[in-house]
Amino acid sequence: MTKPIYDALALTLSYLFMALGVGIALCGAAWARSERGPRGSAAAASGAEAVGYLRLSRGVSKRLSKKELYYVPVEGTVGSGRACDVQLPSAEVPGKAARLTLTQAGMLLSPVGGGSVRVNGADYRASVLLDEDTQIEWGSLAFQLYLYDGAKELAAARPTPPLSDGVAEREEPSPRRLFRIKRGSPLNAAAADDKYESGGPDDPGEGPEESGGPDND
Amino acid sequence: MARWDMRERLVILVMLFTAALGMLAMLHGEPIPGDPVVYTADMNALLITAGMLIMILVGAYALPKRLDADPLLMTMMNFLCALGIFVQYSINPNSGLFHAGLYAVGSVLMVAVMSVARRVKTFRRWWLWIVAAAAVLLIIPLFRTVNNAHAHIPIQRNGDGLITMTIQPSEAVKIIFIVTLADMLSGHSWWPDTLAAVGFTLLCLALLVAEDDLGTCVLYAATALLMFFAATGSFSLLLTGVAGAGGAAAAVYKHTDKLKTRVAQWLNPFMRVQLDNGQMGLKGYQIAESLMALAAGGAHGLGYGIRDTFRYVPEYSNDFVFTVVCSQFGIVFALAVMAAYVVIIFRGMRVAGMARRRFHALMAIGATALLGAQTFVIIGGVINMFPLTGVTMPFVSQGGSSMLSCMALIGILQGAHARAGQDAREARALVEPDGGHASDAGAGWEARV
Amino acid sequence: MKRVRRSARFLTALFAVMYLCLGIFFAYNVTVYSDRWFADPANPNIMHTDGVIPGSVFDKNGITLARSVESGDGGYTRVYADSADTRRAVSQLLGDTRGQVANGVESFMAAYLLGYRAGLTTRLTQLFSGEPRRGDNIRLTIDAMLCVYAAKRFPSGKSGAVVVLNYKTGEILAMVSLPNYDPASDKHDAGSYYNRATNVLYPPGSLFKLVTYAAALKEIDGVSSRTFDCDGRFTVDQLSVVEANGLKHGSLTLRRALEQSCNTTFARLALEMGYAAIERQARAFGFNETVLFRDLVVKDSKYPTTSQTLDDLAQSAYGQGRVEATPLEMALVAAAIANNGTMMEPKLLDRASPTETGGLPVGSSVYRKALDDSRALIIKEAMVAAVQAGTASGAAIEGYRVGGKTGSAEVSSDKKVPTHAWFTGFIDDPEHPLAICVLVEGGGSGSSVAAPLARDILREAIRLND
Structure with missing residues (x-):
């Protein structure tokens, strides 16, 4: 291998390396983008245990498929906005359409912001307990809720639903308070007796998620 | 499935890169002085290339399967490690071999850390020992120094009594620091743990300042700040921290000369001044030489192993290794390397988002923040975006402690990834004992519609 | 956990922005500055x-x-x-x-x-x-022969610079700096390593009136039709503006004021316009800016506005006070005026090729439009008038329409120290679109020393071209 041959080879390959570098960067970026990480309904599933799911039972939508499961957490908002725990990306569903809460009596659907929810063809201004046949409707679309077996056990630890108008809005910890971390709200009193690993100074209502399964050591 | 294509594509590209570079390294070897200059084929390079190719495959397929690692993260890390090994090889074949050895050891270490991180949910049982170990490791350098830089401890001398190998304990402490901080910040009780966390952080920072290792101190501070921010979610904390850091920097600037020189060199590297030895030279000659090497590289580089004018750049094998990359491979490739680091950061933060345990999430954030900040700081210093700090470039810089600690950080990330996956599976199993079929949701409950 | 997750998302965005800035900074700096970095003589590659x-x-x-x-x-x-x-x-x-x-x-x-x-x-x-x-x-x-002629014709024993360029293409035909040295010999005169055409700043003197004129045409309505009175002395504040040789110009139009190089008129104009207006025009010509030409490095010419006294303002109008310029810059000013206000980028490299001949010529590019066509025309005419009937008559070439401006820049309040002799001008001819600037340090009067020098050099340039 003489110097000129090596130099020629290295010189030609320098273009190859430039192209390979660009290719690797782009491929890596594309791959990262395609697996962007939990978003919307998947976030709900990984962030909190899913107690069940919504399924599109009637209607046609470009972005919602009848086969897809939209996981529902123990409690959370449902709507088309990205900030919602159950994201139903359709124009017919309002940005923040309603709130779903698991209670002792079952899954409660509550309207938000003084609006109403449409269930089985009728409008309700108060919370509605959902049944296996209940169709939640927005526009021309109707969704049906399915709950897992295990949700019943969880439900036993949940509060009873107030019979007055709607469940109280959960108080979010105010980000404006300096360094303040809320210890837990009274609603979570039942879950306060959690094991050491379960997270601690955190948002209320997320106890069960941290007390993860069998102790591996 | 689309995801499988992506993995194949990326792995093929990285393997092609490694193979081509390895071939050049093999052909380059050592020049035999003579007329004309002839190179020998180098068997070491062949072994390294083969090993690296195997590791890329292992990292992309075997590890994700067995240990639930993140294949994209592994592949990008392997890409950077391959680049690092061969760049070190072009500087000095022995150095390249050593770097390859470090990579091997580091891989084992990474797998070990991975296995540990995914199992252990808490360090609380051992935290006292760990903190003590950290303190000891950080204190030792105060008593033994190399080159007036406290951070390095000599552990090997060659025949002439010159130091040939040093270790930097502060690198090992990086891991301990992140893990301990993550543990303290995910504690159940709020006040004692947070106080302990703040105290521990300040202790480490103070020790680093005492050792005059300002670059690492900056990194530790940044990582700690970001971890505190992640734990509390409080932007005011972040802003206060940044302001505090700015204030500290201003204070240091006023009172020490070192920062003043660094800033002057940053602003005007090409100015001609009287150097210490009485001759005229460039004020910021380190940066100036680096910039000149960058300019020589051009878009596609001078070519691997062709010219070694990068040797005029001081510290070309650790601090300024990015300049060597630019000079040999070109500016476009250098930008791609930056992108590779960005992908690693993204995947690391994604692991943090996926994690279901606070401890693992915070660890992931800490590890990613540290890697991201370190790379940012060193590349920024080398291209003269801000004053230079003495930190190394992860995976590419020569330096045992640096390589091992960075691979251990990746191990932490992979461990957290595995744990997150496991937790997700367990959680699903908890609520879907029969595989998640729909049950009669209303049965037994009163329907009030 | 939600907080941690949200923080993770924020941090991802933060790092993305940081690295994006890094990448942009890197790409931009390397693209714009790498030539200059490489060209530093300390470059080991050189x-x-x-x-x-x-x-x-x-x-x-x-x-x-x-x-x-x-x-x-x-x-x-x-x-x-x-x-x-x-x-x-x-x-x-x-x-x-x-x-x-x-x-x-x-x-x-x-x-x-x-x-x-x-x-x-x-x-x-x-x-x-x-x-x-x-x-x-x-x-x-x-054109090496033109350089040789310029160096020889230059008053012996004096320092200075000559720049000749083509104002249509920006090509530099001659750039000579005196004293010079012989690279083949070991000895060299003191100061002969400086390139005074590009690397040394001098007070431009009356040459700067071109800039003031351009600014006045834009800022002051109807200034072309006004008449000014010059009685040889104009007191501003502490300073009295006087004319060269104690002349009194009487009543003149602005154009005639440029022709005759009347200091008091321009001082008055400056006081009317203020620093900002003149600085704007100066900036359009390339003063007060970090100039990054592709082929050469030029020291930045300055029009400082920080003094803020009336005296300084008045003086700056005729290029005294703290105004400083390189000879190349003043040549570019004349070139821009001659070229309908478009300043071409000075070009030194014609072509590069591995063979002796061959290679593609590097194109010209516009540096900027310093002033609009109509103003350029007015000033051009005034400069031509200066050569035909004014202070620059020493630059007249038979058979050609030459425009120019002379300057005698004071460097000290001591009247015994000779002024710098300046001339900048052009030939208004599409076949010979040449602009020139000469500076003779301590040469005395621009009209009697610099203008004839420019005339001879331009004549030689025409001769060499034909």
Whole structure:
């Protein structure tokens, strides 16, 4: 291998390396983008245990498929906005359409912001307990809720639903308070007796998620 | 499935890169002085290339399967490690071999850390020992120094009594620091743990300042700040921290000369001044030489192993290794390397988002923040975006402690990834004992519609 | 956990932004500045050529200004032009690679001369031809004979600079700085390494009235039809503005004020307009800006506005006070005026190629539009009038329409210290679109020393061109 041959080879390959570098960067970026990480309904599933799911039972939508499961957490908002725990990306569903809460009596659907929810063809201004046949409707679309077996056990630890108008809005910890971390709200009193690993100074209502399964050591 | 294509594509590209570079390294070897200059084929390079190719495959397929690692993260890390090994090889074949050895050891270490991180949910049982170990490791350098830089401890001398190998304990402490901080910040009780966390952080920072290792101190501070921010979610904390850091920097600037020189060199590297030895030279000659090497590289580089004018750049094998990359491979490739680091950061933060345990999430954030900040700081210093700090470039810089600690950080990330996956599976199993079929949701409950 | 997750998302975005800034900074700086970084003489790539034989430098007519004589073992000696006069005339322009002359062609264009700009095929063929690697040869836009003439015609014993350029294309035909040195000899005069055309700042004196004039035409309505009274003395504050030689110009229009170079009129205009207006126009001409030309490094000319006293403002109108400019800059001012207000980028490199001849010529580019066509025309006419009937009559060339402006810049309040003699002007002829600026340090009067010098050099330029 003489110097000129090596130099020629290295010189030609320098273009190859430039192209390979660009290719690797782009491929890596594309791959990262395609697996962007939990978003919307998947976030709900990984962030909190899913107690069940919504399924599109009637209607046609470009972005919602009848086969897809939209996981529902123990409690959370449902709507088309990205900030919602159950994201139903359709124009017919309002940005923040309603709130779903698991209670002792079952899954409660509550309207938000003084609006109403449409269930089985009728409008309700108060919370509605959902049944296996209940169709939640927005526009021309109707969704049906399915709950897992295990949700019943969880439900036993949940509060009873107030019979007055709607469940109280959960108080979010105010980000404006300096360094303040809320210890837990009274609603979570039942879950306060959690094991050491379960997270601690955190948002209320997320106890069960941290007390993860069998102790591996 | 689309995801499988992506993995194949990326792995093929990285393997092609490694193979081509390895071939050049093999052909380059050592020049035999003579007329004309002839190179020998180098068997070491062949072994390294083969090993690296195997590791890329292992990292992309075997590890994700067995240990639930993140294949994209592994592949990008392997890409950077391959680049690092061969760049070190072009500087000095022995150095390249050593770097390859470090990579091997580091891989084992990474797998070990991975296995540990995914199992252990808490360090609380051992935290006292760990903190003590950290303190000891950080204190030792105060008593033994190399080159007036406290951070390095000599552990090997060659025949002439010159130091040939040093270790930097502060690198090992990086891991301990992140893990301990993550543990303290995910504690159940709020006040004692947070106080302990703040105290521990300040202790480490103070020790680093005492050792005059300002670059690492900056990194530790940044990582700690970001971890505190992640734990509390409080932007005011972040802003206060940044302001505090700015204030500290201003204070240091006023009172020490070192920062003043660094800033002057940053602003005007090409100015001609009287150097210490009485001759005229460039004020910021380190940066100036680096910039000149960058300019020589051009878009596609001078070519691997062709010219070694990068040797005029001081510290070309650790601090300024990015300049060597630019000079040999070109500016476009250098930008791609930056992108590779960005992908690693993204995947690391994604692991943090996926994690279901606070401890693992915070660890992931800490590890990613540290890697991201370190790379940012060193590349920024080398291209003269801000004053230079003495930190190394992860995976590419020569330096045992640096390589091992960075691979251990990746191990932490992979461990957290595995744990997150496991937790997700367990959680699903908890609520879907029969595989998640729909049950009669209303049965037994009163329907009030 | 939600907080941690949200923080993770925020941090991802934060790092993305940080690295994006890093990437942009990197790409931008390397693209814009890498030529200058490379050209620093301390560059080891220049100092250690790694067996590459530097290419030759030719002037526009093919005269060899510098070449490498190979010594057979891969080494070489750098040899300059055969004639000592030529060597001297282009000495600072060529510069060297040792850093004694700042930014001469040998170091500033080292990237070409050492083969860093060569294409892949050239490099590959060179590798296999068995001969030592050679860099590209470059052909400059300079006319060496014109430089020789300018250096010879320059008043002996005096320092200064001459710049001649083509205002349509921006090509520099001559750039001479006195005193010069002979690269082939070891001795050199003190100060001969400076390139006074590009690297030294002087007070431009009355030449700056061109800028003030342009500013006035824009800022003050109807200023062209006004009449001004000059009685030889105008007291501002502490300062009294006087005319050269105690002249009184009487009643004049603005155009005549430029023709006769009336200080008091321009001082009055400045007081009317204020710093900002003049600075704007000066900036349009290239003052107060960090200039980044592709082919050469020029010191930035300055029009400082920080003094804020009336005296300083009045003085700045006629280029005294703290105004400073390089001769190249003043040539560019005249060039812009002659070219309907469009300032072309000064060009030194005509073409680069691995062979002796051949290679594609590098195109010209517009640097900026310094002023609009109508104003340029007005000032152009005024400059022509200055040559025909005003202070610049010494520059008149038979058969050609020449425009110009003279200046005698004071450098000290001591009347015994001679002024710098300046002239800047152009030939208004599409066949010979030449602009010139001459500066004679301590030469005395611009009209009697600088203008005839410019005339002779321009005449020679025309002769060489035909």
